[in-house]
Amino acid sequence: MSVRETVLQALKDSKGQWVSGEALSEVLGVSRTTVWKQVRKLVSDGYEIESSSKKGYRLRVPADLLSPQEVLEGLSTQQFGQNHYFYYQELDSTNNRARELAAEGYPEGTVVAAEMQTAGRGRRGRDWYSPNQEGIYVSVILRPLLPLKEISRVSLLTAVAVAETLATDLNLHPLIKWPNDILINNRKIAGILSEVVTDMDSIEYIVVGIGLNINNFPPDFPHDFRTPATSVQAECQRPLPRVQILQNLLFNLENHYQKLLQGRFGDTLEKAKNLSMVIGREVKIDTLNGFLTGQAVDIDDHGFLLVRDQSGTIHTVMSGEISLLSSPSN
Amino acid sequence: MSVRETVLQALKDSKGQWVSGEALSEVLGVSRTTVWKQVRKLVSDGYEIESSSKKGYRLRVPADLLSPQEVLEGLSTQQFGQNHYFYYQELDSTNNRARELAAEGYPEGTVVAAEMQTAGRGRRGRDWYSPNQEGIYVSVILRPLLPLKEISRVSLLTAVAVAETLATDLNLHPLIKWPNDILINNRKIAGILSEVVTDMDSIEYIVVGIGLNINNFPPDFPHDFRTPATSVQAECQRPLPRVQILQNLLFNLENHYQKLLQGRFGDTLEKAKNLSMVIGREVKIDTLNGFLTGQAVDIDDHGFLLVRDQSGTIHTVMSGEISLLSSPSN
Structure with a gap:
């Protein structure tokens, strides 16, 4: 663990209580100046840490950053995010970064997460509204040995994984608008942008990008949305930790992807049909x-x-x- | 025109006759040292220029390089290659370079040509044998506003354009092995690698790469080829200028591509069926x-x-x- 991570862990361990700089410096075997520098760095990374010259430091709220420190602890995937987890305060688009990484040869399961996107994209070149620390903006590199015609299955299984995350873990009732928008009460809560590089036969790689509105306040959404938008916070009537939702999402996504590779897409397809808001209409x-x-x-x-x-x-x-x-x- | 191009043009205009360095220096208004430097540069670019201290310089054979100087003069396309023509002595793969350029935003019709490829690729990650100045290795960026399901049409029209170039302009009898290998007498003469970036709905770009064996001597082909190979030279029993074949190829490719965009794919499809070596088998x-x-x-x-x-x-x-x-x- 780096000094920064050790300081963060000590603050977390104190569970919202004050810890003096002196105590931290003694326990960690570093100077008080080093402690102070690391705390300042943590604050610039987005952690809310109170300082008091008398009492020391206090981590005010449970950190809810999509950083590897927060996400990897408790991430129960086998592969997704485990070996390569790229995290950014700000990106133009997680899909853009993931495509660069895929072109550089990063393997299946590589994850790119960002706290905000300055040019978040949806299908057909549309914008995806991506304000700082309000949503989950994540992309995963996949390299399935599948023919191109199976590509739509990947799109659909991603939609099922997102819907399942909202349904099972948050008790919401999402529906899938084929191929891959997720709506609750006719309001869009998540979008998926799958970008594929293929020689028209086999698939070189897929970058699956997910934008999920978590702690957005709906009146903040841009007015030019084709479909009205909603967020997990608006539907649950309280803010919710993004970290846990991202962990569940990656787990569900890996689960359905593995089923596809194992020839068990049928299970996922049944769920997709049950969650479909278009069949019959x-x-x-x-x-x-x-x-x-x-x-x-x-x-x-x-x-x-x-x-x-x-x-x-x-x-x-x-x-x-x-x-x-x-x-x-x- | 640069001094280099002016010197080249003067040598070409003398049609294989000697031109003295003094005459060149006077006509072009540059020093004899400049003329000599430019000639040396042309030689390093692959032009065969004889030097004689008494007679001057002589361009020995018609240059058959895929350089913009050679290809763009007499290229009768409207768009393909006209605005952006990238030329390299050596590349890993023209498709790789074209994909980089497409990612940087280069427009439809951008052409990448190389004299040799060190890692020429075919479908399914296979190698494409690409020895120096023996074949045509070229890639074109396309950005059609078409749904993904029309992608196979682009593949097929490329095959038709290659076959037409061999048939009409060289009197050969190529057949298309669906989707996009070109064979003459059951020997492979050309391969096509179309690589697509798509959001599964619309197409962001396609890089169409063509490898065409021109002046190869068949015994030189690697022995591990799945299909025996041939070349234009082997079929025509004489070496042929690559420049003109590339010009015709780009013209035919643009022609069939424009038909596709104009909703006239039917013409191309008929040709593809007539040239098919698989239908009925x-x-x-x-x-x-x-x-x-x-x-x-x-x-x-x-x-x-x-x-x-x-x-x-x-x-x-x-x-x-x-x-x-x-x-x-x-």
Whole structure:
């Protein structure tokens, strides 16, 4: 452990009580000036530490930073984030950084997390609102030995992992708007941007990026959102620790990804269907080279959406942007 | 024009005759030392220039370098290569360099050409044999506003453009082994590696890389080739200028690409079917997650191969590696 980490651990161990600089310096075997310098560094990293010339130092609230110190302790994945966890106070986009790292050869399971994004991206070049320490902005590098046509499965399993994290661990009721938006009460709480590099046959790598609104106050969301937005805090009526949510998310994501590699995508697909907010509804899909209107009837084994048009013809939709035309049929 | 280009042009204009250093220095208004320095530079760039203290300089053979000076003069494309043409004596791989340039934002039509590749790549991570000045190693950046499912069309149209270049301009009889190998008499003469970056919906960019064997002597090809190789020189029984073949190739590629963007892929598809060496034949396809055996019956409008198995079921194959099991049925 570095001196910085030792100081942080000592402050955490004191569980919100004051610890004198003298005590810290004696226990750690460093000068009081060193303690003070490390505390100042921790504060600049985002930790809320009170200082008092009489009482010493106190870590005010449980730190809720997405730093490796916070996230890796208690992360129960086998691989995701364990060997390569990149953490930034600020990035243009976690997907951009993860793509650079993938191009440099970083392996499957490499995680990139940031406290804020200055150019967070969604599909079709849209912005993803990424204010400092309010959401989770994370990307994971995957290198599956799968043919390109299975790529939509990765998209869908990511959506299931996000929804499961919100449902199981937070008792929320998210739905998946195919292919990979997550909504609660028709408000968007998470988005997924999967970017793939492929030779049209095998997959070189996928960067799966997730933006999840946690402690946002909904009136702060930009007004130009196509879909109204919400956050975990707004839905649960209280702030929630991002660290634990990220740990659960990485665990769930790895779990469903491993199932895919083991040929057990069927389990994930069933969950995706049960969580789907489009199956059974009239939809209009912008496929980039035209609109398709019809009833979404199912998601097939590839993760593609099946849509029945007025003439009864079933169309297989590999990707697109859905508008819902009807209320759910019950 | 730079002094270097002016010297080169003057040597070319003299059409293989000697030009004295004095005459060059007078006409160009530079010192004889400058002329000599520029000639030395041209030689190091690969031009074969004879020097004689009495007679001056002579450009020995028509230069056949893929440099912008050689290729851009007489290149009749509208866009491909016109604004951004990157040329290298040696690269690891033209696709690698083009992907870097695409990531930096270089636009559609940017061309990367190299005289040799030290790590030329084919599909599935295979090597592409790329000896110095014997083949054409070229990559083009494309940024089509198309949904991901149209990606196979780009692959196929590239194959058609390569085949057309060999057929129309050189009177050879190439066939396309779906999706994008080009063979003459069952020997591979060209390979295509299309690499795509996509968010699974729209396409961010495609790098189309082409390796074309021109003046190779077949016994030089490595012995571990899966398919025997051939070259334009071997098929035509004489060496041929690479510059003109590259110019034709870029022109044909742009032509079929523009047709795709204009919604006229049908023309290209017809050519692809006529040039196909797999339609009508028994094939075994390695799809990365299993083998499919059956008869290749058609290529559909997406560029996918339709294969009928023993039970009569038609399978749509988006990508894969084909082994031909039967001779052509006539």
